[in-house]
Amino acid sequence: MQVVKVIARFIAVCVLCALAACASSYDIRDARLSVQTLDGSPRLTEKFATKHDVTQVKLLHAEADDVIRFSFSIASDTPGEAMDLERIPQQTWVVLSNVDPKQPTRSFIWPLRVRESSASATFHLRMDKLPKEVRRMLAGNGEKPTYALTLLLGAFASSEQSQLDALSLPFLHLRFSQGLLARFSSPATSSRAMAEAQDGFTPLPQHSHTFATEPWQSMPPTILSLAIAIGVFVGPWLLLQTLWKPYLRTKSSLTLPETLLLISVSALEILALLYWAGAPVWIVGPTAFLLGSGAFLSGREAVAKLYVL
Numbered sequence: 001m002q003v004v005k006v007i008a009r010f011i012a013v014c015v016l017c018a019l020a021a022c023a024s025s026y027d028i029r030d031a032r033l034s035v036q037t038l039d040g041s042p043r044l045t046e047k048f049a050t051k052h053d054v055t056q057v058k059l060l061h062a063e064a065d066d067v068i069r070f071s072f073s074i075a076s077d078t079p080g081e082a083m084d085l086e087r088i089p090q091q092t093w094v095v096l097s098n099v100d101p102k103q104p105t106r107s108f109i110w111p112l113r114v115r116e117s118s119a120s121a122t123f124h125l126r127m128d129k130l131p132k133e134v135r136r137m138l139a140g141n142g143e144k145p146t147y148a149l150t151l152l153l154g155a156f157a158s159s160e161q162s163q164l165d166a167l168s169l170p171f172l173h174l175r176f177s178q179g180l181l182a183r184f185s186s187p188a189t190s191s192r193a194m195a196e197a198q199d200g201f202t203p204l205p206q207h208s209h210t211f212a213t214e215p216w217q218s219m220p221p222t223i224l225s226l227a228i229a230i231g232v233f234v235g236p237w238l239l240l241q242t243l244w245k246p247y248l249r250t251k252s253s254l255t256l257p258e259t260l261l262l263i264s265v266s267a268l269e270i271l272a273l274l275y276w277a278g279a280p281v282w283i284v285g286p287t288a289f290l291l292g293s294g295a296f297l298s299g300r301e302a303v304a305k306l307y308v309l
Helices: 002-019 132-141 178-185 191-198 222-249 256-277 281-308
Strands: 024-037 042-048 059-062 066-076 091-098 108-111 120-126 147-154 167-176
Touching: 024 147, 024 167, 059 066, 066 147, 066 167, 091 120, 108 132, 132 178, 167 178, 222 256, 256 281
Parallel strands: 059 167
Antiparallel strands: 024 042, 024 066, 066 120, 091 108, 091 147, 147 167
8 A cells, every 4th residue: 555655646746747848857877787796796787877878778687695786866857957955856766566567566666865965876675685575576476577676756846947857767677586486485594593493492392281081071060069068068057956956955045165166166167168268278277276176175065965965
């Protein structure tokens, strides 16, 4: 979407410039095109005094270690016209696009910064530093298409006197071999990642264990669990009431040891409920020991009387 907007803006510049039929157009001066390998070996060198010297665009079979450099100065094609600040183009791009219009593909744009003091700019492109989107596009199209690097110059002039027609100048054609496209299609591994792998700094394989039967699959039904919980909670009280029922009939009130016993047993039941709800064990343990000791000491007399009866 961003590329479409940029191209639309450039088309608008071209339309506005075409309306001024008598206007001059942009030109280049002292342009130099060079293609070198990373070690500095030259593969292609071209010099252009003006845009009219670009009569036949050279074809380059790109390699992985190629470095393309295109430097130029911006001028007017009318002799004697100075390139003041108003005429310096606001839009200076290099576009990579397919030469064959019958095979439409995406275009990629590199904006260039123009030095206002000298009205010059430089384009620098390394094959091993192409953006991921460009690599993906090139690998998807294969080795048949031929691509063009085109210089685009345009501006919105403030007046008719400073109006210059836009410039579209192809300066290099590119073909990409199958080997280079294969490298583009495969993700590149950095030297740091390779060194880390050699030294053993890689994630260990994940070890996972699955039990034959999940714990939740072996749990009893909810109704059975509820019945057991009620039995555990109510059972001791029913047993205590059954044992004390004959004894309680002969007395109108409980003694102090009997009262302490009932309070201790009730507190133990409440403590068990709190422990089930999440009370920490270092609190439940000592408290249960104190309540159990109190129940044992206070209930000796009551239990002895019950045993005698």
